[in-house]
Amino acid sequence: MPARIGVITFPGSLDDHDALRAVRLTGAEPVPLWHGSDSLDGVDAIILPGGFSYGDYLRCGAIARFAPIMTEVIRAADSGMPVLGICNGFQILCEAHLLPGALVRNDVRTFVCRDQRLRVETTDTTWTAAFQPRQEITIVLKNGEGGYVADEATLDQLEAEGRVVFRYLDGNPNGSYRDIAGICNERGNVVGLMPHPEHNVDELTGPSTDGRLFFASVLNFLAARV
Amino acid sequence: MARVVVDVMPKPEILDPQGKAVTGALGRLGFSGISVRQGKRFELEIEGEATPDRLAEIERAAETLLANTVIETFAVRVEPEDVPAGETA
Numbered sequence: 001m002p003a004r005i006g007v008i009t010f011p012g013s014l015d016d017h018d019a020l021r022a023v024r025l026t027g028a029e030p031v032p033l034w035h036g037s038d039s040l041d042g043v044d045a046i047i048l049p050g051g052f053s054y055g056d057y058l059r060c061g062a063i064a065r066f067a068p069i070m071t072e073v074i075r076a077a078d079s080g081m082p083v084l085g086i087c088n089g090f091q092i093l094c095e096a097h098l099l100p101g102a103l104v105r106n107d108v109r110t111f112v113c114r115d116q117r118l119r120v121e122t123t124d125t126t127w128t129a130a131f132q133p134r135q136e137i138t139i140v141l142k143n144g145e146g147g148y149v150a151d152e153a154t155l156d157q158l159e160a161e162g163r164v165v166f167r168y169l170d171g172n173p174n175g176s177y178r179d180i181a182g183i184c185n186e187r188g189n190v191v192g193l194m195p196h197p198e199h200n201v202d203e204l205t206g207p208s209t210d211g212r213l214f215f216a217s218v219l220n221f222l223a224a225r226v
Numbered sequence: 227m228a229r230v231v232v233d234v235m236p237k238p239e240i241l242d243p244q245g246k247a248v249t250g251a252l253g254r255l256g257f258s259g260i261s262v263r264q265g266k267r268f269e270l271e272i273e274g275e276a277t278p279d280r281l282a283e284i285e286r287a288a289e290t291l292l293a294n295t296v297i298e299t300f301a302v303r304v305e306p307e308d309v310p311a312g313e314t315a
Contacts, residue, residue: 059294066291095294102297104236105243149240149297175241 003222005215006031006043008073010064014051015086015198022198023047026215035067044222045082045126046073048089050142050196060103060145061091070096082126082218083190087143090182090192099183099192100158101150106143107175115207116141116195117169118181122162125188130217137210139195141173141181146194148176148183158183166193228276229305230284234293235265268292269305276304 005028007019020030031043035053040046053064064070070092077083077098085093093099106112115138120131131137150158155178158164166182174194182193200211236242245263252260268288272280284302293300 058291062291062294094296100296102294104241104297107241107243109243109247147241147243151239175243 003028003044003219004031004042005029005045005047005218006033006040007047007049008033008035008069009049010035010051010053010067010088010092012051012053012055013049013088015196016049016051018196019047019049019086019198022201022211022215025201026212026219028215028219033069035064035069038068038072040069040072040076045218046076046084047198048073048083048085048092049198050087050089053088053092056088056145059091059095061088061093061095064088064092065095074098077185077190080187080189082221084127084214084218085190085192086196086198087146087194090194091145093190093192098190099185100154101148101183103145103194104147104149105145106147106173108173111142111144112146112173113140113142114173115139116173116181118166118195119169121164121167122184122188124162125165125184125191125217126221127184127191127214127217128165130213130220136169137213138200138208139197139210140199140206141195143174143194146174146176148180148194150177155180161186163188165191166195228272228274230270230272230276230281230302231305232268232270232284232288232292232300232302233265234268234288234298234300236263236298240297265298266292 005023009016023030091103120135165184168179168181184191197211197214200206242263248262288300
Protein backbone atom coordinates (compact mmCIF):
# COMPACT_ATOMS: atom_id res chain seq x y z
CA MET A 1 0.00 0.00 0.00
CA PRO A 2 1.54 3.35 -0.97
CA ALA A 3 2.20 5.99 1.66
CA ARG A 4 -0.58 8.57 1.98
CA ILE A 5 0.59 12.16 1.87
CA GLY A 6 -1.89 14.91 2.71
CA VAL A 7 -1.86 18.39 1.17
CA ILE A 8 -3.84 21.04 3.04
CA THR A 9 -5.89 23.54 1.07
CA PHE A 10 -6.44 26.90 2.82
CA PRO A 11 -8.55 29.71 1.35
CA GLY A 12 -6.06 31.28 -1.04
CA SER A 13 -3.73 28.28 -1.42
CA LEU A 14 -2.25 28.26 -4.90
CA ASP A 15 0.07 25.30 -5.28
CA ASP A 16 -1.97 22.63 -3.55
CA HIS A 17 -2.80 20.88 -6.83
CA ASP A 18 0.82 20.92 -7.98
CA ALA A 19 1.83 19.44 -4.63
CA LEU A 20 -0.83 16.72 -4.94
CA ARG A 21 0.40 15.99 -8.47
CA ALA A 22 4.03 15.81 -7.32
CA VAL A 23 3.01 13.33 -4.60
CA ARG A 24 1.29 11.16 -7.22
CA LEU A 25 4.19 11.37 -9.71
CA THR A 26 6.68 10.30 -7.06
CA GLY A 27 4.77 7.18 -6.06
CA ALA A 28 2.63 8.09 -3.06
CA GLU A 29 -1.11 8.46 -2.68
CA PRO A 30 -2.11 12.14 -2.64
CA VAL A 31 -4.77 13.03 -0.05
CA PRO A 32 -6.46 16.45 -0.29
CA LEU A 33 -7.09 17.93 3.17
CA TRP A 34 -9.33 20.89 3.97
CA HIS A 35 -8.31 23.68 6.37
CA GLY A 36 -11.72 23.69 8.09
CA SER A 37 -11.57 20.00 8.95
CA ASP A 38 -10.30 18.73 12.27
CA SER A 39 -9.14 15.42 10.80
CA LEU A 40 -5.91 14.48 9.02
CA ASP A 41 -7.70 11.52 7.43
CA GLY A 42 -5.04 9.07 8.62
CA VAL A 43 -2.24 10.42 6.40
CA ASP A 44 1.43 9.48 6.93
CA ALA A 45 2.88 12.90 6.11
CA ILE A 46 1.61 16.45 5.55
CA ILE A 47 2.45 19.21 3.07
CA LEU A 48 1.43 22.85 3.64
CA PRO A 49 1.50 24.26 0.11
CA GLY A 50 2.38 27.64 -1.34
CA GLY A 51 -0.03 30.44 -2.11
CA PHE A 52 -1.61 33.39 -0.36
CA SER A 53 -3.75 31.97 2.43
CA TYR A 54 -6.29 34.54 3.61
CA GLY A 55 -4.87 36.99 1.05
CA ASP A 56 -1.71 37.35 3.17
CA TYR A 57 -3.80 39.70 5.35
CA LEU A 58 -2.26 40.76 8.68
CA ARG A 59 0.96 38.78 8.04
CA CYS A 60 1.64 35.85 5.70
CA GLY A 61 0.32 32.72 7.37
CA ALA A 62 -0.89 34.54 10.51
CA ILE A 63 -4.57 33.67 10.05
CA ALA A 64 -4.11 30.24 8.45
CA ARG A 65 -2.06 29.28 11.49
CA PHE A 66 -5.33 29.23 13.49
CA ALA A 67 -7.32 27.13 10.98
CA PRO A 68 -9.07 24.19 12.66
CA ILE A 69 -6.84 21.59 11.00
CA MET A 70 -3.71 23.26 12.40
CA THR A 71 -4.45 21.89 15.88
CA GLU A 72 -4.06 18.41 14.42
CA VAL A 73 -1.02 19.40 12.35
CA ILE A 74 0.75 20.69 15.47
CA ARG A 75 -0.16 17.53 17.36
CA ALA A 76 1.10 15.32 14.49
CA ALA A 77 4.31 17.36 14.10
CA ASP A 78 5.00 17.03 17.83
CA SER A 79 4.57 13.27 17.58
CA GLY A 80 7.13 13.02 14.76
CA MET A 81 5.05 12.96 11.58
CA PRO A 82 6.90 14.42 8.55
CA VAL A 83 5.58 17.92 7.78
CA LEU A 84 6.81 20.02 4.85
CA GLY A 85 5.96 23.73 4.51
CA ILE A 86 6.58 25.23 1.10
CA CYS A 87 6.63 29.04 0.72
CA ASN A 88 3.32 30.12 2.31
CA GLY A 89 3.42 26.76 4.10
CA PHE A 90 6.82 27.73 5.57
CA GLN A 91 5.34 31.05 6.69
CA ILE A 92 2.44 29.21 8.37
CA LEU A 93 4.85 26.83 10.19
CA CYS A 94 6.79 29.84 11.53
CA GLU A 95 3.61 31.60 12.64
CA ALA A 96 2.54 28.36 14.35
CA HIS A 97 5.92 28.26 16.16
CA LEU A 98 6.65 24.81 14.76
CA LEU A 99 9.73 26.47 13.27
CA PRO A 100 11.63 29.46 14.71
CA GLY A 101 11.95 32.87 13.06
CA ALA A 102 9.72 34.56 10.51
CA LEU A 103 9.52 35.58 6.86
CA VAL A 104 9.39 39.26 5.91
CA ARG A 105 9.13 41.23 2.65
CA ASN A 106 12.03 40.69 0.23
CA ASP A 107 14.76 43.30 0.71
CA VAL A 108 14.65 43.95 -3.05
CA ARG A 109 10.98 44.97 -2.54
CA THR A 110 9.86 43.08 -5.64
CA PHE A 111 8.31 39.70 -6.23
CA VAL A 112 11.12 37.31 -7.14
CA CYS A 113 10.57 34.43 -9.59
CA ARG A 114 13.58 32.43 -10.72
CA ASP A 115 15.25 29.03 -10.95
CA GLN A 116 17.23 29.20 -7.72
CA ARG A 117 20.46 27.36 -6.97
CA LEU A 118 20.51 25.92 -3.45
CA ARG A 119 22.87 23.84 -1.35
CA VAL A 120 21.42 21.04 0.78
CA GLU A 121 23.10 21.74 4.13
CA THR A 122 21.79 18.71 5.98
CA THR A 123 20.47 15.34 4.89
CA ASP A 124 19.45 14.53 8.46
CA THR A 125 15.74 15.35 7.98
CA THR A 126 12.76 13.31 6.83
CA TRP A 127 12.53 15.45 3.66
CA THR A 128 16.21 15.57 2.60
CA ALA A 129 17.68 12.16 3.48
CA ALA A 130 17.79 11.10 -0.21
CA PHE A 131 20.12 13.98 -1.18
CA GLN A 132 23.90 13.78 -1.16
CA PRO A 133 25.50 15.82 1.64
CA ARG A 134 26.07 19.39 0.39
CA GLN A 135 24.41 18.57 -2.93
CA GLU A 136 23.72 21.61 -5.10
CA ILE A 137 20.26 21.68 -6.62
CA THR A 138 17.97 23.97 -8.63
CA ILE A 139 14.46 24.67 -7.36
CA VAL A 140 11.90 27.28 -8.40
CA LEU A 141 11.70 30.29 -6.07
CA LYS A 142 8.71 32.66 -6.34
CA ASN A 143 7.60 34.94 -3.56
CA GLY A 144 7.24 38.50 -2.32
CA GLU A 145 7.88 37.82 1.36
CA GLY A 146 10.69 35.29 1.54
CA GLY A 147 13.24 37.08 3.69
CA TYR A 148 14.08 34.73 6.56
CA VAL A 149 14.74 36.60 9.81
CA ALA A 150 15.41 35.57 13.41
CA ASP A 151 17.45 37.01 16.26
CA GLU A 152 21.18 36.28 16.42
CA ALA A 153 20.84 33.72 19.21
CA THR A 154 18.28 31.73 17.21
CA LEU A 155 20.41 31.87 14.05
CA ASP A 156 23.48 30.69 15.99
CA GLN A 157 21.46 27.87 17.51
CA LEU A 158 20.14 26.75 14.10
CA GLU A 159 23.69 26.69 12.72
CA ALA A 160 25.12 24.89 15.75
CA GLU A 161 22.42 22.22 15.68
CA GLY A 162 22.68 21.66 11.93
CA ARG A 163 19.14 22.89 11.36
CA VAL A 164 19.83 25.15 8.39
CA VAL A 165 18.58 22.75 5.72
CA PHE A 166 19.00 24.84 2.54
CA ARG A 167 21.10 27.89 1.70
CA TYR A 168 20.81 30.16 -1.34
CA LEU A 169 23.73 30.01 -3.81
CA ASP A 170 24.78 32.51 -6.50
CA GLY A 171 23.47 35.54 -4.61
CA ASN A 172 20.87 36.06 -1.93
CA PRO A 173 17.53 36.68 -3.68
CA ASN A 174 15.57 38.25 -0.81
CA GLY A 175 17.76 39.38 2.07
CA SER A 176 17.35 36.22 4.13
CA TYR A 177 19.71 36.26 7.10
CA ARG A 178 22.75 34.02 6.53
CA ASP A 179 21.39 33.06 3.07
CA ILE A 180 18.89 30.71 4.73
CA ALA A 181 16.36 29.18 2.32
CA GLY A 182 15.03 26.46 4.60
CA ILE A 183 15.23 25.15 8.16
CA CYS A 184 13.96 22.24 10.26
CA ASN A 185 12.82 21.62 13.83
CA GLU A 186 14.99 19.89 16.43
CA ARG A 187 13.77 16.46 15.51
CA GLY A 188 14.14 16.95 11.72
CA ASN A 189 10.58 15.88 10.90
CA VAL A 190 9.31 19.42 10.23
CA VAL A 191 10.98 21.24 7.33
CA GLY A 192 10.10 24.62 5.84
CA LEU A 193 11.58 26.32 2.78
CA MET A 194 10.69 29.16 0.45
CA PRO A 195 11.55 27.44 -2.88
CA HIS A 196 8.99 25.11 -4.47
CA PRO A 197 10.13 21.48 -4.89
CA GLU A 198 6.67 20.47 -6.19
CA HIS A 199 7.38 22.51 -9.35
CA ASN A 200 10.59 20.57 -10.06
CA VAL A 201 9.33 17.03 -10.58
CA ASP A 202 8.78 17.01 -14.34
CA GLU A 203 11.32 17.51 -17.14
CA LEU A 204 8.70 19.19 -19.30
CA THR A 205 8.11 22.11 -16.96
CA GLY A 206 11.33 22.80 -15.11
CA PRO A 207 15.11 23.00 -15.49
CA SER A 208 15.59 20.16 -13.00
CA THR A 209 13.77 17.30 -11.35
CA ASP A 210 15.62 17.90 -8.07
CA GLY A 211 12.26 18.30 -6.31
CA ARG A 212 11.62 14.58 -6.67
CA LEU A 213 14.25 13.85 -4.02
CA PHE A 214 12.15 15.61 -1.35
CA PHE A 215 9.40 13.09 -1.95
CA ALA A 216 11.83 10.17 -2.31
CA SER A 217 13.27 11.16 1.08
CA VAL A 218 9.96 11.05 2.90
CA LEU A 219 8.90 7.84 1.16
CA ASN A 220 12.16 6.16 2.23
CA PHE A 221 11.56 7.37 5.77
CA LEU A 222 7.98 6.08 5.83
CA ALA A 223 8.97 2.73 4.28
CA ALA A 224 11.73 2.21 6.87
CA ARG A 225 9.35 3.08 9.70
CA VAL A 226 7.05 0.06 9.22
CA MET B 227 -17.95 51.69 24.58
CA ALA B 228 -14.22 52.30 24.70
CA ARG B 229 -11.65 52.52 21.97
CA VAL B 230 -8.32 50.81 22.43
CA VAL B 231 -5.42 51.25 20.02
CA VAL B 232 -2.77 48.62 19.44
CA ASP B 233 0.38 49.85 17.69
CA VAL B 234 2.61 47.19 16.14
CA MET B 235 6.16 47.97 15.00
CA PRO B 236 8.93 45.85 13.47
CA LYS B 237 11.75 45.27 15.96
CA PRO B 238 14.83 47.45 15.37
CA GLU B 239 17.02 44.51 14.31
CA ILE B 240 14.46 43.31 11.76
CA LEU B 241 14.70 44.50 8.17
CA ASP B 242 11.88 46.91 7.28
CA PRO B 243 11.80 47.05 3.44
CA GLN B 244 8.53 49.03 3.44
CA GLY B 245 9.95 51.71 5.74
CA LYS B 246 13.07 51.84 3.55
CA ALA B 247 10.97 52.33 0.43
CA VAL B 248 9.04 55.17 2.07
CA THR B 249 12.29 56.73 3.31
CA GLY B 250 13.67 56.64 -0.23
CA ALA B 251 10.52 58.16 -1.71
CA LEU B 252 10.52 61.00 0.84
CA GLY B 253 14.14 61.78 -0.04
CA ARG B 254 13.31 61.91 -3.76
CA LEU B 255 10.47 64.34 -2.96
CA GLY B 256 12.87 66.66 -1.19
CA PHE B 257 11.96 65.73 2.39
CA SER B 258 15.52 65.17 3.52
CA GLY B 259 16.93 63.87 6.78
CA ILE B 260 13.93 61.64 7.54
CA SER B 261 14.16 57.94 8.29
CA VAL B 262 10.94 55.92 8.40
CA ARG B 263 10.00 52.62 9.95
CA GLN B 264 6.52 51.41 9.07
CA GLY B 265 4.19 49.60 11.44
CA LYS B 266 0.49 48.91 11.86
CA ARG B 267 -2.25 50.51 13.94
CA PHE B 268 -5.28 48.51 15.07
CA GLU B 269 -8.34 50.31 16.47
CA LEU B 270 -10.42 48.08 18.72
CA GLU B 271 -13.95 49.04 19.77
CA ILE B 272 -14.79 47.20 22.95
CA GLU B 273 -18.08 46.82 24.75
CA GLY B 274 -18.13 48.35 28.23
CA GLU B 275 -15.28 49.96 30.12
CA ALA B 276 -11.59 49.47 29.43
CA THR B 277 -11.02 47.78 32.76
CA PRO B 278 -7.61 46.33 33.74
CA ASP B 279 -9.01 42.83 33.09
CA ARG B 280 -10.25 43.83 29.67
CA LEU B 281 -6.91 45.45 28.81
CA ALA B 282 -5.06 42.35 29.94
CA GLU B 283 -7.26 40.37 27.57
CA ILE B 284 -6.40 42.75 24.73
CA GLU B 285 -2.70 42.32 25.55
CA ARG B 286 -3.21 38.59 25.09
CA ALA B 287 -5.08 39.14 21.81
CA ALA B 288 -2.26 41.36 20.55
CA GLU B 289 0.36 38.82 21.49
CA THR B 290 -1.63 35.91 20.02
CA LEU B 291 -2.67 37.40 16.69
CA LEU B 292 -2.14 41.11 16.05
CA ALA B 293 1.64 41.02 16.46
CA ASN B 294 4.22 38.35 15.75
CA THR B 295 6.49 38.90 18.74
CA VAL B 296 9.34 37.12 16.94
CA ILE B 297 9.71 40.17 14.68
CA GLU B 298 7.41 42.85 16.11
CA THR B 299 6.72 44.77 19.31
CA PHE B 300 3.30 46.08 20.29
CA ALA B 301 1.83 48.70 22.60
CA VAL B 302 -1.74 48.86 23.90
CA ARG B 303 -3.35 52.17 24.92
CA VAL B 304 -6.84 53.49 25.58
CA GLU B 305 -7.99 56.33 23.33
CA PRO B 306 -9.29 59.43 25.16
CA GLU B 307 -13.06 59.69 25.61
CA ASP B 308 -13.69 62.76 23.41
CA VAL B 309 -15.74 61.52 20.51
CA PRO B 310 -15.14 63.14 17.11
CA ALA B 311 -17.95 65.34 15.78
CA GLY B 312 -20.60 63.44 13.90
CA GLU B 313 -20.19 60.28 15.93
CA THR B 314 -22.55 59.32 18.69
CA ALA B 315 -21.17 58.19 21.97
